[in-house]
Amino acid sequence: MRKIAGAAVLTAVEMRAAEAGAFDRGDDAVAMMQRAGHACAAAVGRLSAGAEVLVLCGPGNNGGDGYVIAASLAAAGQPVRVAALGAPNTDTAVQARTGWHRPVEALGEAFPAPVLVDALFGIGISCPLDDTVVAALSRLGEAARLTIAVDLPSGVDSDSGARLGCPAPVDLTLALGALKPAHLLQPAAALCGTVRLLDIGVDASATAQVIGPPTLPEPGPQSHKFNRGMVAVVRGRMAGAAELCATAAMHAGAGYVALLGASMPGAPHALVRRRLDDEALADRRIAALVVGPGLGRDDDMRALVERALASEHALVIDGDALHLVTPEQLRTRGGQIILTPHAGEFEALFGRSDGSKLDRARAAANASGATVVFKGPDTVIAAPDGRTRLAPAANNWLSTAGSGDVLAGAIASCLAAGLDPLAAAAAGVWLHGEAARRCGAAFIADDLARALTQARAALT
Numbered sequence: 001m002r003k004i005a006g007a008a009v010l011t012a013v014e015m016r017a018a019e020a021g022a023f024d025r026g027d028d029a030v031a032m033m034q035r036a037g038h039a040c041a042a043a044v045g046r047l048s049a050g051a052e053v054l055v056l057c058g059p060g061n062n063g064g065d066g067y068v069i070a071a072s073l074a075a076a077g078q079p080v081r082v083a084a085l086g087a088p089n090t091d092t093a094v095q096a097r098t099g100w101h102r103p104v105e106a107l108g109e110a111f112p113a114p115v116l117v118d119a120l121f122g123i124g125i126s127c128p129l130d131d132t133v134v135a136a137l138s139r140l141g142e143a144a145r146l147t148i149a150v151d152l153p154s155g156v157d158s159d160s161g162a163r164l165g166c167p168a169p170v171d172l173t174l175a176l177g178a179l180k181p182a183h184l185l186q187p188a189a190a191l192c193g194t195v196r197l198l199d200i201g202v203d204a205s206a207t208a209q210v211i212g213p214p215t216l217p218e219p220g221p222q223s224h225k226f227n228r229g230m231v232a233v234v235r236g237r238m239a240g241a242a243e244l245c246a247t248a249a250m251h252a253g254a255g256y257v258a259l260l261g262a263s264m265p266g267a268p269h270a271l272v273r274r275r276l277d278d279e280a281l282a283d284r285r286i287a288a289l290v291v292g293p294g295l296g297r298d299d300d301m302r303a304l305v306e307r308a309l310a311s312e313h314a315l316v317i318d319g320d321a322l323h324l325v326t327p328e329q330l331r332t333r334g335g336q337i338i339l340t341p342h343a344g345e346f347e348a349l350f351g352r353s354d355g356s357k358l359d360r361a362r363a364a365a366n367a368s369g370a371t372v373v374f375k376g377p378d379t380v381i382a383a384p385d386g387r388t389r390l391a392p393a394a395n396n397w398l399s400t401a402g403s404g405d406v407l408a409g410a411i412a413s414c415l416a417a418g419l420d421p422l423a424a425a426a427a428g429v430w431l432h433g434e435a436a437r438r439c440g441a442a443f444i445a446d447d448l449a450r451a452l453t454q455a456r457a458a459l460t
């Protein structure tokens with residue numbers, strides 16, 4: 001059982017292809033299900049500390065895992081019962097059922113136990129849960145003191161994270177072989193509780209990965225303020241947003257940060273205020289230029305965004321500037337561009353769609369040629385070449401004014417340090433999440449920007 005940082009994230013189709021690859025190399029489905037079930041049983045056995053376990057088994061292979069778990073726990077002397085929703089209907093699950101030699105209760109009549117294992121549905125759920133299943137799951141879940149889902153909480157769509165019916169939240173989800181998008185995308189992610197990954201012998205490489213602690217360049221004897229990475233932030237109509245962004249860039253490790261368009265000195269004193277003119281914009285030392293935080297959306301600001309696009313700098317485009325550009329314009333411009341839209345900004349730039357957040361981020365990166373950080377409680381980062389990173393659950397107190405400005409600054413700092421756009425975006429998201437974790441609760445964006453120093457220090 002391991003933590004999920006850096007783990008591959010596979011869609012249902014990719015997961016089945018990975019399983020098929022293992023079978024082509026001589027593995028077989030029964031052996032794989034035994035490994036999955038025994039790995040789950042070991043975790044359930046440790047966490048239940050001898051308390052009675054009720055395993056709920058569905059008709060497919062998720063249910064097959066459940067029968068293996070129950071048989072394994074029984075063989076270890078643990079009190080365990082099984083309740084099922086119908087008979088198994090795959091060869092592998094039928095085989096697994098033969099290993100369980102005790103009675104099987106009907107799901108609707110099952111008596112609760114202190115530990116509930118949900119092996120009703122995994123990646124194969126194809127339609128919303130029936131109301132009677134929802135009622136049984138919530139009745140048994142509420143009576144248990146520990147609830148554990150096998151692969152996924154039953155009733156979530158593996159690829160999109162959408163609810164299928166009214167699934168119940170669990171305390172722990174044991175992801176089998178690889179993470180699935182639903183472990184990271186809302187609303188499903190919030191139902192998963194803690195997510196841990198179990199190895200089942202599948203080679204789960206993928207273009208999508210969970211963000212983990214980044215590797216960032218450390219200053220050395222040759223370092224000076226400019227080669228550490230210079231960030232410039234364009235100040236717009238609301239000065240505070242650009243100041244927060246610039247402050248965040250400094251605390252995330254940039255060697256030199258300039259606020260373009262500000263003349264009044266003030267704290268932080270390390271922040272350089274410069275006029276916003278052609279000379280300042282053309283400064284070849286700028287390694288990342290941020291435009292958008294607190295910008296405004298009038299014609300003057302549109303012209304300013306066009307001047308930023310006309311520069312040769314690597315760009316982070318955030319906030320209002322996302323309303324003043326088009327995907328075609330970005331694609332034509334080329335160069336390194338990172339976009340950091342929240343849901344509203346994303347829709348303004350790329351339009352509405354019923355697709356999953358993962359698919360929408362990938363399509364947006366493809367359309368714009370930029371790296372897209374589709375931020376929110378389930379941030380997805382997509383590069384134009386298809387590589388994708390998903391953020392693990394972060395501190396919900398991040399839903400505060402200025403949080404996005406801080407994120408743009410953190411990402412710009414990592415971009416200026418020389419990381420490629422995907423790595424810079426992922427590193428910025430990680431630093432932002434780690435700073436929020438360290439802040440605890442009820443923090444404001446100013447605290448968050450300062451806490452980036454401790455988040456950055458945690459990596460050294």
Ligand SMILES: NC(=O)C1=CN([C@@H]2O[C@H](COP(=O)(O)OP(=O)(O)OC[C@H]3O[C@@H](n4cnc5c(N)ncnc54)[C@H](OP(=O)(O)O)[C@@H]3O)[C@@H](O)[C@H]2O)[C@@H](O)CC1
Binds near residue numbers: 030063130
């Ligand atoms: N290959 C392997 O050996 C390995 C597989 N592994 C495990 O297998 C899981 C995937 O198994 P799976 O593909 O059988 O799908 P699963 O999630 O059990 O559900 C499908 C069944 O549910 C039914 N059904 C669907 N929706 C329904 C609804 N709303 N209400 C009622 N019924 C509904 C559906 O019926 P159908 O749609 O076909 O009519 C079908 O019978 C995966 O998550 C992992 O746990 C791992 O152990 C690794 C090794």
Ligand SMILES: [K+]
Binds near residue numbers: 062154
């Ligand atoms: K399940």
